[in-house]
Each structure stands twice: as structure tokens, then as C-alpha cells.
Amino acid sequence: DTAVSQTPKYLVTQMGNDKSIKCEQNLGHDTMYWYKQDSKKFLKIMFSYNNKELIINETVPNRFSPKSPDKAHLNLHINSLELGDSAVxxxxxSPGTANxxxxxxxxxxxxVV
Amino acid sequence: TQLLEQSPQFLSIQEGENLTVYCNSSSVFSSLQWYRQEPGEGPVLLVTVVTGGEVKKLKRLTFQFGDARKDSSLHITAAQPGDTGLYLCAGVSGSEKLVFGKGTKLTVNP
Incomplete structure (x- = not known):
């Protein structure tokens, strides 16, 4: 069973579109995150949720909106996609904010094309 | 802003050689983690070091946390092609965030 699964694995879309990425974890963890890895492999945190509450919100354009319907799910919606949003x-x-x-x-x- | 500098950025060696990669910062971290990432996959945790001066071994991999908890090293003995990947260090900051270095891309040639 996949512990942390996200869909889709690949997403190609045009500038200006709105898209969502979904994430689910079956580890029973309290905290979930979204990270962005750029073309140079630099991994940077975007958001962190603990028990459905936002606890970390880095300097990310407000076109990016995370949503956590329950502590096992954290989705990322992106509005008005730009070329610079292309990344992984x-x-x-993780089990908790302290760990x-x-x-x-x-x-x-x-x-984004 | 806490930064972690990793060196070297790229490393290509022959099977059987030893290597060391470094992770340095001017900031103190409460703990430091090492991850390995393979192409098309997410990073996978290898080890966490918490105490200054701590040394942890994972088969042929030896991890060390600096005495001042500002730096760390990863030493691989007798590297194998299966060790190929992107090695990332990540420090836990005071705000409980993981701050990642930019990684060392290791290629072990048969």
C-alpha cells in the first residue's frame, strides 16, 4: 500500500488554466505538507497543515490555495497557471509538528505551456 | 533565512570508491536529516541526527552531525551503482520547518 499518494503524476496544461493536485496519506500522521522542487532540484516548503489547520504558509502567490478536508488529505489548487509554476x-x-x-x-x- | 550548503553539487565515481558529501550552515539546527531521492520519486529518509557529535551508521553509510549542530557529513564506503541518486540534507529550524539543501547528485559507475 502506498503511504503517501498524490494524483496526477503528470500534468500538462496551458497558461491561465486552473488545476488541482490531490494528496492522501494512510500513515495516520497529523501533519501534511506541500513542497515545490524546481528544475535545479531545490526543494522548498510551501504549506503545512496540522490536523486540518494551516500552520506554515511560506511566501507563495495567493493563486495557490491548499485545502485539507480531513487530516488524511491535503489538496493543492492553483489558479491562473503561469509558466514559472512548472515544477515537481x-x-x-509527518507524525506531528515536533517530529x-x-x-x-x-x-x-x-x-505549464 | 537559514541556508544549507551542500558540496559537492555533482559527484561521479567508480564502483568501490569511497566518498564524502558535506552539508554546512551558519545556523544551528535542532536536528538534521539525510534523504535520498531517485529519478521520478520522492525523497526517502535515510537518517536523523539530533545530538552534536553524533555518528550513525547505516550499512556502508556513515552520518555525522557536527559538534555545534551546524554541519553534517555523509560518508559512503565502497560505493555501489545502487547508491546512485540525489542526496539531500535537511535541517529542522526553530520554527519546526524542514530547510533543505540543494543536494548532491551522486553517480556510481559500474
Missing amino acids: YFCAS TEAFFGQGTRLT
Whole structure:
């Protein structure tokens, strides 16, 4: 069974479109994250939720809106996609905010054309 | 902003060689983690070091946390092609965020 699963794995879309990426974890963890990995492989945190509450919100354009319907799910909606949004987006989870060892999903490669 | 600098950025070696990669910062971290990422996959946690001066071994991999908890190293003995991947260090900051380095891309040639 996949511990942290995100869909889709690949997403190609045109500039200006709105798209969503979904993430689910079956590890029973309290905390979930979205990370962005750029073309140079630099991995940077975007958001963190603990028990459905937003606890970390980095300097991310407000076109990006995370939503956590329950503590096992964290989705990412992106409005008005731009070329610079092209990257690999990783969902991750960890047992709690004090224990930040993260378990990552396989990533969603977003390409904006 | 807490930064983690990893070196070297790229490393290509022959099977059987030893290597060391470094992770340095001017900031103190409460703990430091090492991950390995393979193409098309997410990073996978290898180890967490917490105490200054701590050394942890994972088969042929040896991890060390600096005494001042600002730096770490990963040493691989007798590297194998299966060790190929992107090695990422990540420090836990005071705000309980993981701050990642930019990674060392290791290629072990048969």
C-alpha cells in the first residue's frame, strides 16, 4: 500500500488554466505538507497543515490555495497557471509538528505551456 | 533565512570508491536529516541526527552531525551503482520547518 499518494503524476496544461493536485496519506500522521522542487532540484516548503489547520504558509502567490478536508488529505489548487509554476510538487506527511521526519509522495510533475 | 550548503553539487565515481558529501550552515539546527531521492520519486529518509557529535551508521553509510549542530557529513564506503541518486540534507529550524539543501547528485559507475 502506498503511504503517501498524490494524483496526477503528470500534468500538462496551458497558461491561465486552473488545476488541482490531490494528496492522501494512510500513515495516520497529523501533519501534511506541500513542497515545490524546481528544475535545479531545490526543494522548498510551501504549506503545512496540522490536523486540518494551516500552520506554515511560506511566501507563495495567493493563486495557490491548499485545502485539507480531513487530516488524511491535503489538496493543492492553483489558479491562473503561469509558466514559472512548472515544477515537481511533492506532498509529504509527518507524525506531528515536533517530529518532522517527512514521508514523501512520488510527486506531480506540472508543466505549464 | 537559514541556508544549507551542500558540496559537492555533482559527484561521479567508480564502483568501490569511497566518498564524502558535506552539508554546512551558519545556523544551528535542532536536528538534521539525510534523504535520498531517485529519478521520478520522492525523497526517502535515510537518517536523523539530533545530538552534536553524533555518528550513525547505516550499512556502508556513515552520518555525522557536527559538534555545534551546524554541519553534517555523509560518508559512503565502497560505493555501489545502487547508491546512485540525489542526496539531500535537511535541517529542522526553530520554527519546526524542514530547510533543505540543494543536494548532491551522486553517480556510481559500474
